[in-house]
Amino acid sequence: MKTVLVTGASRGIGYCIAETFARRGYRVFATYQNTADTLPPLAENLAKDGFSLTPVYCNVADETSVSALFEQIGTVDILINNAGISQFALLSDISLSDWNHMINTNLTSVFLCSKAASVGMIRKKFGRIINISSVWGVCGASCETHYSASKAGIIGFTRALAKELGPSGITVNCIAPGVIATEMNARLSKSDMEALRDETPLGRIGTPQDVANAALYFAEADFVTGEVLNVGGGFGF
Numbered sequence: 001m002k003t004v005l006v007t008g009a010s011r012g013i014g015y016c017i018a019e020t021f022a023r024r025g026y027r028v029f030a031t032y033q034n035t036a037d038t039l040p041p042l043a044e045n046l047a048k049d050g051f052s053l054t055p056v057y058c059n060v061a062d063e064t065s066v067s068a069l070f071e072q073i074g075t076v077d078i079l080i081n082n083a084g085i086s087q088f089a090l091l092s093d094i095s096l097s098d099w100n101h102m103i104n105t106n107l108t109s110v111f112l113c114s115k116a117a118s119v120g121m122i123r124k125k126f127g128r129i130i131n132i133s134s135v136w137g138v139c140g141a142s143c144e145t146h147y148s149a150s151k152a153g154i155i156g157f158t159r160a161l162a163k164e165l166g167p168s169g170i171t172v173n174c175i176a177p178g179v180i181a182t183e184m185n186a187r188l189s190k191s192d193m194e195a196l197r198d199e200t201p202l203g204r205i206g207t208p209q210d211v212a213n214a215a216l217y218f219a220e221a222d223f224v225t226g227e228v229l230n231v232g233g234g235f236g237f
Contacts, residue, residue: 005076007031007060008083010038012182016208017080017215022046022053029073031058060109066116075120078128078219081110086147099146106150110157127170130218131158135178135236155228162226171225173218178232180206201234
């Protein structure tokens with residue numbers, strides 16, 4: 001049974017990815033930081049069905065916390081870097097604290113977790129690292145410069161690390177979701193969501209399951225690395 005670590009799994013895309021991999025037969029560790037309320041019931045339900053999911057606390061933007069996490073769970077076969085935050089603000093209104101919080105949560109966390117996970121992967125000559133970016137990391141979003149920068153950084157990190165770890169049998173890929181129905185987009189009005197749906201060639205808003213399916217693909221693909229898969233129904237391109 002392969003072991004999977006999903007960061008930022010207490011809700012939304014991360015929650016769905018964790019459940020999807022568990023039901024696929026993987027042993028899943030799912031991190032949370034602010035709340036674990038949603039994860040214990042999920043873990044209990046999965047256990048009743050014979051599947052494995054373990055909630056674990058971690059501040060993935062903190063090196064000490066990440067080190068403690070890997071001491072607790074050991075080596076993993078698949079790392080899915082999903083943890084992230086967003087903020088809608090004009091550049092002139094973004095403080096240095098806002099910028100640092102965004103970069104640390106969205107990008108530094110990917111560096112820390114990938115560095116920690118790769119040690120065991122290199123030793124085993126096998127691994128999958130899957131990073132969750134965003135359509136805005138590809139084409140940028142007005143009033144989300146720090147968010148766009150952090151997500152673009154994930155793409156650059158993915159492509160560089162894929163070249164570095166490929167000789168060790170490790171693939172590194174990236175998913176760039178478009179507009180997905182999650183809490184992160186709950187701040188948008190109904191009319192805004194309808195406008196975004198109308199801009200999407202496939203004519204609907206994406207679901208967390210759409211992203212989870214893409215993560216499964218990368219986890220089970222043997223000869224794909226350094227790729228950015230846009231999961232957005234054609235939005236933004």
